[in-house]
Amino acid sequence: MNHLEKLLGLLFALNLLAACNAGIENPVPKIKYTGPTMQSGNITTLYSDSARLKIKLNAKMQWQFENGDAEYPEGINLTFYDRNQQVSSTLRANYAKYDKQHDSYFARGNVVVNSIEKGETMKTEELHWNKVKRQIYTDKFVTVQTKTDIIQGNGLVSDDGFIHWKILNPTGSIIVEQPQ
Template sequence: MRKFITYTYKNIVIAFALTMFFSCKNNFKEVQKIGISENEPIGVAENIHLKYTDSGKVKAILKSAKMLDYANRKFPYNEFLDGVNLELFEDGKKSVIVSDYAIIYSKTDIIDLQGNVKITTHSNDTLYAEQLYFDQATEWVFTNKPVKFRTGQDLIHGNGFDSNKGFTNAEVLEITGIITLKE
């Protein structure tokens, strides 16, 4: 009888231990998120002055008053609430991009520039837009919003824009306004 009771207790203890062992799960990521709201940024940077270099040469300088990092979201992004000023350097030539607001989506490599967007290339071509997208993967600039594009002496108004990053094949879409043609 004593053996039977000992045997029963051992079985109960083993069953309880196995239940506890298999009911545990690895939720380290969830534990890390405790105290962090998904609506709040995981990081905040102020007075940014970032220099990007490659092979000892400065390639870009990013300036912004504030950046919010939402890398904790399912669709992560970085938000520049007070706009950006980006200087790009290529072969000793400088181009400047300015906007009132910017957002970078890291999963899609799309940069969305909004509010008084102005791009000035090293050859003094200037693009003005209210919203402009840059696809980092294809290095393509585009918008379907109204734009003004100044190239040389010409100022072209339109309702869209497509170009590669160097503006070597820039195209203003749905041109509006007075156009001067050389014969």
């Protein structure tokens, strides 16, 4: 009987243990991973329309996310082409992020846009590019250097080719020549 009592006692203890653990939830919460799902280095991406090159994107590093967004933590270089396949403008920044839902880019850090056609350069710290509207804009301080002037101000709106642009709040003095 001694063995039978020990066996029954062990079964009773195991039953108690199982009953006590049944109500305990997992004390460690599940954490959903939101980081990049893919990392690529030294990338070149070409965007075309009707077999015509429109944009070339170069970056040292690209992080792809599950939702289709992308980040360029080491900077981005964009080259825009006109309908004759000639370079019309360029954009460079130290960091960029692509938002797939809005089909737009955000660039930050030493952002420089060059209009090859007009010979003008714009510099700012932040810039947004809406691909759908084909528009670039910022509310930050900007400097635009034309062939004859340097214009500064806060905020800028332009077409993505940087051909037709407008500084929203110009600062400093601007020389305007009178027509003859």
